[in-house]
Amino acid sequence: MAEAVYIHEAYKKFGKSETPFWKRIIKGNGNKNGINRKNGQKTVVVAVDHVSFSVSEGEIFGVLGPNGSGKSTLIRLLATLLLPDGGDIRVFGHDVVRHPMQVQRLINRVSVEASFFKKLSPMENLIYGARLYGMNGADARRRAVEILKRLGLEERAIYKPMEEMSRGMQQKVAIARALLSRPRLLLLDEPTTGLDPRSKHEVQDVIRELRDEHGTTILLTTHDMLEADNLCDRIAIIDSGKIVALDTPLGLKGLISSNEHEPTLEDVFLELTGKELVKEEDRLG
Amino acid sequence: MSTLAHEFKATYAFMERNANLVKRYWTWEIVWLVYSIANSLSVSYIGLGMQQLSGNQFDGRYLVLYLVAGTLVWRYLSIIFYWITDVIGMERWEGTIEYTLMAPIHRITHMAGQTLFAVIYSLFFTGIILIVTVLLFNIDMSNANVGGAALMLIVGSLSFIGVGIMGSILPLLFPERxxxxxxxxxxxxxxVSGVYYPVDVLPEILQKLSVLSPATYVIEGARRAFLEGLPTADLWPYIWPTLIMGIFAIPAGLWVFEQAERYAKRTGKLHRSG
Structure with missing residues (x-):
């Protein structure tokens, strides 16, 4: 099976060094990752730390990790929204740095925050998005209605401003917008966060349908253990920018043993990282 | 060919999106129009005021026309400038910047869509202000070379587009401010451009800077066509400097924007919403 995503030693850091660059050149201080420490404090944050993995075409690949673990940075690197500081990232053989346009034609992304022109209606937002991906208005309109209805949106809601819709409905429109361009690789950054259980199931059904009927490769980040377990062929657990485990859901559960009950993915995560997947304050909203 | 068709569709996408936004924010558009009319009239009334204050020593009507021409051209150019510099600002405000910047389109297409809309919007907007001003001041336009003045505006748009693209990197690099x-x-x-006064009244250093401003030529050319009815062929001394500035400013603006976009993608500035 063809390789949809290839990531080798990907590295991304953020923040400024405390020491001006001319002093670093003269003195040559700072370690090889460019991390300086002052009173034990990092001034540079490494978001993705030499990550390597590949995803086969048609695979649903999950990335699990707590907040700030580097999941979204990884998605942004693949989406050409960030430039890596090191390593090799390819989508269907195209380098994300050297050939971003070829990559952009093959992908689409749904982010955790539904980003729309809020005064515009779902239809106006979707037509705008579709035209950016080379679709004509009539086709886009027809397909937009089909997809939005498939996701459980009422027809009258399609023409009302986005700001009048709930967060869950907005997230469904975001998913519809991504599907409209028929991407070969769909990047889903916590797509079901904030959705009610029924909407969650509808979105999960669409994700499965995309892979089964259209062969779409899906890279999914989530906090939802059950969702990852049910949807993903393989899962990478990421913590502080590093991959700490990568296997099938069954394989990951086999990494730990429990006498009291069948191990869950959450047990695996706690065992491997010593952290909860969602901080308590985030859970409470 | 299909790539070209794709880029045309994307250009239209930006124009249609902006038209939809103007439609949805119609109350704001009316507020902005009223503000712009009031502003233009306030400046133009200075002409009549000066006539009275000087004890009728000079022709206040001419000063009104001088200020009307300046304020209209400036309104037109600044609207274009703001629409283009807002190409990033508005997307940061809406939270759509990442979606737009990951679309498979060339940046020149992105800017072309924004620019074409800006020119059409600005012509329409300035046209309304012109009608109100002409009616209120009972301006005789029988001698004005309106076509020549419009030509100066269109040519002037080119250089302002380039300046606008360069200005649009500021919201990209500095999300908060x-x-x-x-x-x-x-x-x-x-x-420095002599919008409300001749550039000759400026200190020498500012007069030197005025030579570098495309608005100086656009305003002077449009003013001469509007006030004196200068034939279009005689506007060439004002047209060519503006054209040359536009020819350099647009590619330079695009190059600067691409560098800024690269910097923003390297430092993660796209994601932050100020």
Missing amino acids: GSQMTHVLIALLLL
Whole structure:
């Protein structure tokens, strides 16, 4: 099976060094990752730390990790929204740095925050998005209605401003917008966060349908253990920018043993990282 | 060919999106129009006021026309400038910047869509202000070369597009205050371009700077066509410097924007919403 995503030693850091660059050149201080420490404090944050993995075409690949673990940075690197500081990232053989346009034609992304022109209606937002991906208005309109209805949106809601819709409905429109361009690789950054259980199931059904009927490769980040377990062929657990485990859901559960009950993915995560997947304050909203 | 068709569709996408936004924010558009009309009239009334204050020593009507021409051209150019510099600012405000910047389109297409809309919007907007001003001041336009003045505006748009693209990098590089920084650029152009006074009254250093401002030529050319009815062929001395500035400013603006976009993608500035 063809390789949809290839990531080798990907590295991304953020923040400024405390020491001006001319002093670093003269003195040559700072370690090889460019991390300086002052009173034990990092001034540079490494978001993705030499990550390597590949995803086969048609695979649903999950990335699990707590907040700030580097999941979204990884998605942004693949989406050409960030430039890596090191390593090799390819989508269907195209380098994300050297050939971003070829990559952009093959992908689409749904982010955790539904980003729309809020005064515009779902239809106006979707037509705008579709035209950016080379679709004509009539086709886009027809397909937009089909997809939005498939996701459980009422027809009258399609023409009302986005700001009048709930967060869950907005997230469904975001998913519809991504599907409209028929991407070969769909990047889903916590797509079901904030959705009610029924909407969650509808979105999960669409994700499965995309892979089964259209062969779409899906890279999914989530906090939802059950969702990852049910949807993903393989899962990478990421913590502080590093991959700490990568296997099938069954394989990951086999990494730990429990006498009291069948191990869950959450047990695996706690065992491997010593952290909860969602901080308590985030859970409470 | 299909790539070209794709880029045309994307250009139209930006124009249609902006038209939809104007439609949805119609109350704001009316507020902005009223503000612009009031502003233009306030400046133009200075002409009549000066006639009275000087004890009728000079022709206040001419001064009104001089100020009307300046204020209209400036309104037109600044609207184009703001629409283009807002190409990033508005997307930061809406939270759509990442979606638009990951679309498979060339940046020139992105800017072309924004620019074409800006020119059409600005012509329409300035046209309304012109009608109100002409009616209120009972301006005789029988001698005005309206076509020549319009030509000066269209040619002037080119250089302002380039300047606008360069200005649009500020919200890209400075998420929190970048949009406000663009006001500095427009204020400096207003100062040196002779919008409300001849550039000859400026100190020597500012007069030297006025040569570099495309608005200087656009305003002077449009003013001469509007006030004196200068034939279109005689406007060439004002047209060619503006054209040359436009030819350099647009590619330069695009190059600067690409560098800024690269920097923003390297430092993660796209994601932050100010």
